Amino acid sequence: MAKPQMTTTGGNPIADNQNSLSAGPRGPLLLQDYQLIEKLAHQNRERIPERVVHAKGSGAFGTLTITHDITKYTKADIFSQVGKKTDMLLRFSTVAGERGAADAERDVRGWALKFYTEEGNWDLVGNNTPVFFVRDPLKFPDFIHTQKRHPRTNMRSATAMWDFWSLSPESLHQVTILMSDRGLPLSYRHTNGYGSHTYSFINAAGERFWVKFHFKTRQGIKTMTNREGEQVIAKDRESSQKDLYEAIEAGDFPQWDMQIQVMAEEDAEKCAFNPFDLTKVWPHADYPVIPVGTLELNRNPENYFQEIEQSAFSPSNIVPGISFSPDKMLQARIFSYADAHRYRVGTWYEALPVNRPKSAVNHYHLDGSMNAGYSTSANAYYEPNSFNGPAESDRFAEPPLKISGDADRWNHRDGNDDYTQPGNLFRLMNPSQQQALFNNIAEAMQGVPQEIVDRQLAHFDKADPAYGAGVRAALAAHGDGVTNNISVQEEPQAEPATA
Numbered sequence: 001m002a003k004p005q006m007t008t009t010g011g012n013p014i015a016d017n018q019n020s021l022s023a024g025p026r027g028p029l030l031l032q033d034y035q036l037i038e039k040l041a042h043q044n045r046e047r048i049p050e051r052v053v054h055a056k057g058s059g060a061f062g063t064l065t066i067t068h069d070i071t072k073y074t075k076a077d078i079f080s081q082v083g084k085k086t087d088m089l090l091r092f093s094t095v096a097g098e099r100g101a102a103d104a105e106r107d108v109r110g111w112a113l114k115f116y117t118e119e120g121n122w123d124l125v126g127n128n129t130p131v132f133f134v135r136d137p138l139k140f141p142d143f144i145h146t147q148k149r150h151p152r153t154n155m156r157s158a159t160a161m162w163d164f165w166s167l168s169p170e171s172l173h174q175v176t177i178l179m180s181d182r183g184l185p186l187s188y189r190h191t192n193g194y195g196s197h198t199y200s201f202i203n204a205a206g207e208r209f210w211v212k213f214h215f216k217t218r219q220g221i222k223t224m225t226n227r228e229g230e231q232v233i234a235k236d237r238e239s240s241q242k243d244l245y246e247a248i249e250a251g252d253f254p255q256w257d258m259q260i261q262v263m264a265e266e267d268a269e270k271c272a273f274n275p276f277d278l279t280k281v282w283p284h285a286d287y288p289v290i291p292v293g294t295l296e297l298n299r300n301p302e303n304y305f306q307e308i309e310q311s312a313f314s315p316s317n318i319v320p321g322i323s324f325s326p327d328k329m330l331q332a333r334i335f336s337y338a339d340a341h342r343y344r345v346g347t348w349y350e351a352l353p354v355n356r357p358k359s360a361v362n363h364y365h366l367d368g369s370m371n372a373g374y375s376t377s378a379n380a381y382y383e384p385n386s387f388n389g390p391a392e393s394d395r396f397a398e399p400p401l402k403i404s405g406d407a408d409r410w411n412h413r414d415g416n417d418d419y420t421q422p423g424n425l426f427r428l429m430n431p432s433q434q435q436a437l438f439n440n441i442a443e444a445m446q447g448v449p450q451e452i453v454d455r456q457l458a459h460f461d462k463a464d465p466a467y468g469a470g471v472r473a474a475l476a477a478h479g480d481g482v483t484n485n486i487s488v489q490e491e492p493q494a495e496p497a498t499a
């Protein structure tokens with residue numbers, strides 16, 4: 001079969017793609033060699049900014065299949081029938097590293113889901129942990145600064161991390177998970193996913209419920225020790241990418257059980273803790289998990305850049321029957337993500353194939369950079385209009401939400417128990433998991449000033465005296481040498497040249 005004719009981006013046929021246009025065989029080059037100029041200019045624009053967090057990731061497409069009827073809680077079309085299948089995309093990530101970072105790092109794993117439903121895209125942008133480090137979004141950029149590079153040394157700083165965490169006791173729950181065996185997963189396939197925030201469900205009768213989403217791995221939770229992680233990284237920086245890609249290529253499709261926890265709207269007032277606090281879980285005994293469906297990843301992207309790097313997830317993408325909650329962190333994320341995408345990808349990021357809803361999209365946004373042609377009818381380019389342009393419909397209105405209180409900068413630490421749930425987590429670990437936790441913390445604290453270590457130890461003590469005691473013992477056992485166990489091999493010196 002004849003090969004297609006190679007062209008410039010303007011479609012002009014190319015005669016020679018091996019030799020640039022020069023004055024004579026030795027050059028110099030001619031400015032009119034547009035092919036060369038286009039090629040170099042395009043290369044200069046091949047990268048887009050990496051995500052400010054969660055820059056390193058891997059993704060795959062798949063299906064959510066509904067196995068249980070939850071229509072009494074939500075009218076969302078995606079859950080409307082047992083057996084219903086919805087196409088979806090899942091991008092996993094690590095948080096702190098740059099795009100070239102190694103996968104096998106101790107870090108939270110991102111779990112960003114995009115469901116292409118018949119009523120628009122539903123994005124559930126969670127993590128492999130049910131809680132988070134902070135509960136007020138005003139603290140998020142500072143927290144992220146401690147995870148990224150120190151401005152002067154250009155290295156990551158354990159001092160910054162433990163300084164921030166020790167001054168922010170609400171982080172203890174997530175820090176305990178991060179330093180536990182689950183903080184270094186064997187691969188993405190071996191993690192659970194959590195929506196983490198409390199969201200709301202609205203049913204056909206207009207009743208609101210509070211809901212949490214969970215995805216439990218059928219591959220089993222599998223984790224690595226720090227030493228195992230180091231060995232993996234020494235040989236392979238893309239271990240999670242490789243694992244996911246190869247499993248799917250081999251037809252070994254990873255699966256997760258989707259589950260929810262549900263709370264009646266009025267029960268939020270009666271709950272012993274703030275159910276909208278992202279540093280807390282809802283105990284299973286009080287809010288048992290309810291099965292919903294099966295998530296399966298079964299297709300690798302054809303083009304990583306187009307479908308994964310350009311994918312743009314936002315908690316602002318909700319569908320009828322699923323909505324927000326008063327969680328302050330969620331509220332901020334509703335703003336932050338679409339803003340990030342307009343900067344990172346561009347104004348029309350939702351029109352790119354990977355982000356484009358599979359349902360109809362009708363709005364009145366006009367023009368803008370890289371507008372590839374969403375259009376309404378020629379005369380209906382404003383609203384309201386008399387030319388049959390798209391119109392609102394009140395059947396999608398949410399029931400009113402009661403809120404109250406004085407506008408103020410409320411202290412989110414007042415009356416908040418930051419210790420019981422981390423303590424519960426510590427107490428459910430078996431002795432070897434607890435020992436791994438102690439060791440991981442002791443290693444991560446190497447080089448941190450004693451004053452900061454002591455401040456953090458006081459938090460461990462408050463969660464459980466055995467937690468603090470275990471970390472103290474691990475610190476004493478580790479001494480200073482733990483991160484410096486590399487033996488230096490010197491190269492033999494070359495003999496000086498003689499005259």
Ligand code: NDP
Binds near residue numbers: 284
């Ligand atoms: P349960 O005993 O009912 O639940 C404990 C849950 O802890 C398990 O279902 C499992 O969650 C999770 N878990 C087990 N081992 C670890 C580990 N090493 N690291 C992290 N998570 C682990 O008790 P509660 O519901 O009262 O929760 C107790 C503690 O468990 C919480 O304080 C929280 O830290 C943790 N947890 C609770 C979750 C929840 O939604 N209630 C979810 C995840 C953790 P899973 O089945 O999701 O793997």
Ligand code: HEM
Binds near residue numbers: 127136140312333344
């Ligand atoms: C990525 C902001 C909290 C999970 C991002 C990005 C931003 C951001 C700007 C990059 C988006 C992009 O360029 O595509 C924030 C802010 C937060 C917050 C302001 C708090 C106020 C959280 C929490 C979770 C989370 C609590 C999980 C429960 C993720 C994930 C990604 C991400 C998974 C990667 C998405 C992808 O794969 O493209 N966040 N974040 N973030 N965030 Fe957050």
